[in-house]
Amino acid sequence: MSDFAPLGELFASERSVYMGGPIDRQKLWYWVAGEVGSWSLQGFGSWGIETHDGSFVGQVGINKPSHFPEVELGYLIMPEFEGMGIAFEAAQAARAWAFEELKLESLVSYIDPKNVRSIALATRLGGVIDPDGSLPDGETAQETAVYRHRRAA
């Protein structure tokens, strides 16, 4: 729960606009508790990312709330730790875990088409836009693009 305070600052700010924010602390607590519950309910969920000195620098997650048609690989990095390749490193580890442990053939990342940094990262990870991929319930192609990560043969 020590991750909560820094996440609270991030989600109160405009930087959270592509993460579903901005949202208040109460709603964010519900989100974090939902992510904790996901591990028990589904056997996967979100990780906090720490550097080796124990600093909380972001989150990476394997998520499938009920309105997602497929399992998603998602990531967020605290502002002061951007540009260090952390999301790339963490997303690779989470994706490898999902392919190995969950035996998934592919994963998707749902990304706002305006979120160029996230798209650059998805592409660097080997994700490819999937024009036929189903969108989360209630979302449109203007809001969300599907980037697909396939398990290496």
Add this chain to the structure above:
Amino acid sequence: MTLTNAPRLETDNLILRGPEMADVEAFIAFSADEARSIGFGYIPQRDEAWRWFALNIGHWHIHGYGYLTIEDKVTGKPAGICGIWNPEGWPEPELGWVVYEGYEGKGIAYEAALAARAWAYSDLGFTTMTSNIVPSNTRSIALAKRLGATFEREYDNVQMGLDHLYRHPAPEALL
């Protein structure tokens, strides 16, 4: 698979136990029913209701308590939820209850709330307990009073807005 470390509490007519995957649909149906869920938190969207179900499980992991599923001994089905709730922004931990369609008017909430409150005092070590009730929820207010709780103050709840805080008798007053 057990999703939480919740206890199993048995009363005359009910079993209170941790939430399990099979309970999801009953909760989603309740929370989408505005007339019933307005005092709890009306959740019209299915994905939001599912998220609430997941966050209650997270609540158990974070706090060691949360909402229990009330199982009716006769039907074996979920009849509601009852437990101790304390998310971010709450004034203090509260005892909450909700009864699903078809199970109202049978004293289920009273029976469940007595058991959950006794568990909170004896096992969790709480020395006081509140219930937050929106002023329009007259049935819940009546139940709070039947449980011995008294009105303490009006305040602005981060989720529910204008809210009334009721305080339950302390553990020693119930012995």
